Amino acid sequence: QKVENSVTPATPVPPLSERTGTQGAAAPRTYTPVTDARLQKPEARNWLMYRGTYDGHGFSPLDQVNAGNVRELVPVWSFSTGVTEGHQSPPIVNDGVMFVTTPQAQVIALDAKTGEMLWRYKRQLPEDLTQLHPTNRGVALYGDKVYVATTDCYLVALDAKTGKEVWAKKVEDYQKGHYMTLAPLIARGKVMVGGSGGEYGVRGFIAGYDVNTGEQAWKTFTIPGPGEPGHDTWKNGWETGGGSIWLTGQYDPQLNLAYWGTGNAAPWMGDARPGDNLHTSSVLAINPDDGKIRGHHQYHWNDSWDWDEVSAPLLINLDRNGRSIPTLVHAGRDGYLWTLERRQDGIRFISGVPFVNQDVFAKLDPETGRPTYNEARKPRLDNKVEFCPSLWGGKDWPPEAYNPQTKLLYIPANENLCGALTGHRMDYVPGQLFLGAGLEDIGMSLKPGATHIGELQAWDLTTMKKVWSHPFPNSQLWGPVLTTGGGLVFMGGTNDRMFRAFDAKSGQQLWQTKLNSGVTAVPSTFEVDGTQYIAVQSGWGVDAQRMQDSLVAIDPVRFKSDVPQGGVVWVFALRQRAGQ
Numbered sequence: 205q206k207v208e209n210s211v212t213p214a215t216p217v218p219p220l221s222e223r224t225g226t227q228g229a230a231a232p233r234t235y236t237p238v239t240d241a242r243l244q245k246p247e248a249r250n251w252l253m254y255r256g257t258y259d260g261h262g263f264s265p266l267d268q269v270n271a272g273n274v275r276e277l278v279p280v281w282s283f284s285t286g287v288t289e290g291h292q293s294p295p296i297v298n299d300g301v302m303f304v305t306t307p308q309a310q311v312i313a314l315d316a317k318t319g320e321m322l323w324r325y326k327r328q329l330p331e332d333l334t335q336l337h338p339t340n341r342g343v344a345l346y347g348d349k350v351y352v353a354t355t356d357c358y359l360v361a362l363d364a365k366t367g368k369e370v371w372a373k374k375v376e377d378y379q380k381g382h383y384m385t386l387a388p389l390i391a392r393g394k395v396m397v398g399g400s401g402g403e404y405g406v407r408g409f410i411a412g413y414d415v416n417t418g419e420q421a422w423k424t425f426t427i428p429g430p431g432e433p434g435h436d437t438w439k440n441g442w443e444t445g446g447g448s449i450w451l452t453g454q455y456d457p458q459l460n461l462a463y464w465g466t467g468n469a470a471p472w473m474g475d476a477r478p479g480d481n482l483h484t485s486s487v488l489a490i491n492p493d494d495g496k497i498r499g500h501h502q503y504h505w506n507d508s509w510d511w512d513e514v515s516a517p518l519l520i521n522l523d524r525n526g527r528s529i530p531t532l533v534h535a536g537r538d539g540y541l542w543t544l545e546r547r548q549d550g551i552r553f554i555s556g557v558p559f560v561n562q563d564v565f566a567k568l569d570p571e572t573g574r575p576t577y578n579e580a581r582k583p584r585l586d587n588k589v590e591f592c593p594s595l596w597g598g599k600d601w602p603p604e605a606y607n608p609q610t611k612l613l614y615i616p617a618n619e620n621l622c623g624a625l626t627g628h629r630m631d632y633v634p635g636q637l638f639l640g641a642g643l644e645d646i647g648m649s650l651k652p653g654a655t656h657i658g659e660l661q662a663w664d665l666t667t668m669k670k671v672w673s674h675p676f677p678n679s680q681l682w683g684p685v686l687t688t689g690g691g692l693v694f695m696g697g698t699n700d701r702m703f704r705a706f707d708a709k710s711g712q713q714l715w716q717t718k719l720n721s722g723v724t725a726v727p728s729t730f731e732v733d734g735t736q737y738i739a740v741q742s743g744w745g746v747d748a749q750r751m752q753d754s755l756v757a758i759d760p761v762r763f764k765s766d767v768p769q770g771g772v773v774w775v776f777a778l779r780q781r782a783g784q
């Protein structure tokens with residue numbers, strides 16, 4: 205049979221303005237409203253927020269897929285987002301309806317069981333918008349609305365059933381270098397967001413909005429202004445001092461406190477802005493009712509390494525000397541695993557131990573946890589200084605997970621990658637990069653004899669010992685972690701496009717599958733009609749790709765990889781349930 209080569213006539217591409225807005229059938233269907241009670245009492249069948257639950261564990265008790273049968277996991281459906289760049293949002297699922305976001309803050313609603321698209325919201329972004337991290341980390345749900353924080357710095361509420369915009373509120377001015385990448389956090393009738401832009405010299409903030417009307421209820425700067433406690437830790441530069449917020453906070457309903465991690469100080473060189481520089485590279489306890497700061501802990505003072513500490517700490521109750529202590533646990537970009545006590549009256553230091561090679565902290569004050577620096581490792585103006593770990597840290601933003609059954613914390617770490625910085629004095633120009641160094645002033649090197657870079661680590665938080673680890677000899681690791689009641693740990697993040705499952709107790713790799721692109725998105729799990737699904741987006745890009753480029757420059761043979769971009773939602777189930 206003769207097959208004619210055929211060419212489909214090109215359809216004219218409509219101008220951008222005609223392509224934005226909400227598309228899709230918006231099939232009328234039931235939608236279960238999200239209430240405070242539902243957010244506070246974890247529902248195993250659903251994944252209602254960024255890390256699943258307010259404590260940030262990244263844990264689901266679902267156990268249909270378990271260490272005994274995970275080899276039977278197969279794809280059930282997949283959905284191409286049609287978008288490139290780094291996809292990072294978890295599939296957030298409410299009673300069979302899934303919401304994902306893509307770079308440029310598109311929101312896509314899908315039938316979680318079949319993969320049918322319900323609607324897609326595309327925001328028309330300004331043409332002069334330049335973004336260093338054009339990604340988005342997901343939605344928040346409340347009532348019958350879906351909330352997304354956009355790269356042009358709006359907080360948008362959509363109708364969960366139709367995807368129609370209900371309101372859009374300007375949070376900040378993108379032309380001054382503000383942008384948003386995080387998934388909002390909702391508690392006590394407030395939808396809370398923070399802003400990115402540390403590299404542009406913004407003054408970081410968290411803002412709370414009325415969940416119904418979108419009116420701003422409060423705005424709290426991470427850097428205290430004149431007269432506020434902590435302002436005297438700045439001699440100059442507080443208005444442009446960074447401390448941005450770009451990852452979702454965690455919430456403790458008992459204490460009514462939300463815990464947010466803050467970014468590094470700007471510009472990069474500490475000696476350009478003498479003082480501790482509160483509250484950069486810190487954790488803040490914020491009351492969602494009024495936005496007031498009720499406690500803080502600064503992990504490291506006067507940052508000079510670009511070590512944001514934006515990952516919000518996990519809320520874990522730990523047994524210490526026969527007593528259960530409410531703690532905050534944070535695997536820092538500074539390469540230390542921090543444990544703090546969360547209390548009504550503030551945050552108290554408990555312990556800090558390195559989880560990767562770290563040559564900057566000479567010691568920690570046993571009472572306060574304040575590090576003393578090895579001065580030879582602290583970058584300063586007009587000098588090239590080398591230090592470990594690199595500016596991407598022992599762990600960048602991909603979240604760690606805690607399994608209350610194994611009592612282990614799983615950290616997606618990068619070991620053995622060191623960095624160098626040469627800083628320069630720089631004038632602040634609104635909307636322009638304010639790094640205090642040029643891209644040519646950033647160095648990367650491997651520790652001599654490095655056997656691996658990426659390492660999935662499991663830590664026993666009672667003994668503060670690493671109990672197992674899975675090294676990746678030829679790849680960095682940018683894999684957010686999911687752990688389950690089935691005794692499993694799921695993670696992607698490597699430069700071979702794999703998505704993997706490990707035995708949560710032993711660390712043995714039990715399953716892997718190669719996807720269309722690399723995985724840097726947060727995995728989630730949920731149940732519909734008696735079947736447990738594991739879901740994750742692929743879509744390589746942003747800093748995972750930049751780190752890849754740096755590694756290839758160091759050793760093109762060892763770190764060779766060709767990971768194409770392109771976002772796809774992947775949903776897996778056990779083979780025997782996949783056809784149902």
Ligand SMILES: O=C(O)c1cc(C(=O)O)c2c(n1)C(=O)C(=O)c1cc(C(=O)O)[nH]c1-2
Nearest residue numbers: 337385400401402403448450467746747748
């Ligand atoms: O200073 C900031 O405001 C800011 C924002 C972001 C972001 O919003 O994604 C990143 C960083 N810094 C950053 O330092 C960093 O390493 C980083 C990696 C990524 C990414 O998406 O892979 N974003 C960001």
